[in-house]
Amino acid sequence: MPITTRVSLLRETPGAFETATVELDDPRQGELTVKLAATGLCHSDDHIAKGDLNAAHLPLVGGHEGAGVVTAVGPNTPGFEVGDHVVFSFLAACGVCEFCARGMSNLCMNGATIMSGGRPDEPGSYRMSENGTSVGQAMGISTFSEYTTASVNSAVKIDKDIPLEVAALLGCAVPTGWGAAVNSANIKPADVVIVMGIGGIGSAAVQGAKYAGARAVVAVDPVEFKREKAMEFGATHTFADIAEATEFVKSITNGQGADATIITVGVLQPEHVAQGMASIRKAGTVVVPGLGKSTNI
Ligand SMILES: [Zn+2]
Ligand SMILES: [Zn+2]
Known part of the structure; x- marks a missing residue:
């Protein structure tokens, strides 16, 4: 069942983030829905809002360093279960492309599409919408959300005794x-x-x-x-x-x-x-x- 979630949304650039409510799709195969506990505000979010960095899709939900708790796991998606704690990586790492195989997951082919607002591995495919209009997710994860749906390639499972507000900073800064x-x-x-x-x-x-x-x-x-x-x-x-x-x-x-x-x-x-x-x-x-x-x- 799709849910609604409050987000911090950028409608135009240069522009400012505003609070809005959007529809969030269920996770598909290879995806998770996560209830965010904490997010950082990176200067890159401001670069996007000011137009220094080009957001390929507007409106866009900001935020790319966050941590939270898994609330739903897509079908046939091994390795994660409801209740897992995760920190998001602003760079998705597929684990199977040439650069991931070379041990350079920071150069994963998915990195080329993180500004698309869509899925890292499928730009043009979105999981958020507002009144039927697709809404982009910053780096595919949009941590300025109460809930988000993201690829497992963007999520790293962490021990539950690590404070989530501390773990969030490991997403980028x-x-x-x-x-x-x-x-x-x-x-x-x-x-x-x-x-x-x-x-x-x-x-x-x-x-x-x-x-x-x-x-x-x-x-x-x-x-x-x-x-x-x-x-x-x-x-x-x-x-x-x-x-x-x-x-x-x-x-x-x-x-x-x-x-x-x-x-x-x-x-x-x-x-x-x-x-x-x-x-x-x-x-x-x-x-x-x-x-x-x-x-x-
Ligand atoms: Zn950042
Ligand atoms: Zn890769």
Whole structure:
């Protein structure tokens, strides 16, 4: 039986999210319906609302980092049962495509369609509607919902003793930031690292850099509160702007520069990339998780 659910809906871009009630379909094979317990608000949601990122289908329910409890399982869908706790991944991973088979599920072929608003493996097929009009789901999961129906490829089962409001952050912010430091920048013990922008993703990058053994984790943010928080997350030094941070890093690296700079600013501009490139040593690494207007970057 399809149900109705309250959602946070974007009708136009640039635009703003508004509360609405939509119809939610039952899960089909390979799908789950989940009652969300918690969702994060990612800057990417704001990028979509402002039109920096193109939503292929409007109206669109936002949200792509959430966790909740399974309330229905599609037919012939092994591996999940009602009552399971899950965290959603903003990137569906099919487990069988070339890139999943290579161990790079972050590059799963389903990733190409996450902005479609439809099923990751079937763009144009929707599970939400409003008065007969199909409604898109951000990244196929739309966690700004009381209930959502999503592919099992977007859901990861977790232990029930993990608080769902904590698990929700593992849907995007933590793996994006942590992974930028530990995997993409491949930080090694004794490295010197700059993190530009200490939001949800930047603070996770700081933690990843500390975990990987960096000897200096230099956090850059104009907001004092964020610089204070960065120190709690593992930063060793903080600066309000990248020029000061670069000067400091050169002073502790024999003039060479950072081993890696991770750019996690709110709205990426071309000059941020130039600043990042100017801050690293020869053969250093710049990682750019930050997003900006697609026509500007
Ligand atoms: Zn996100
Ligand atoms: Zn895949």
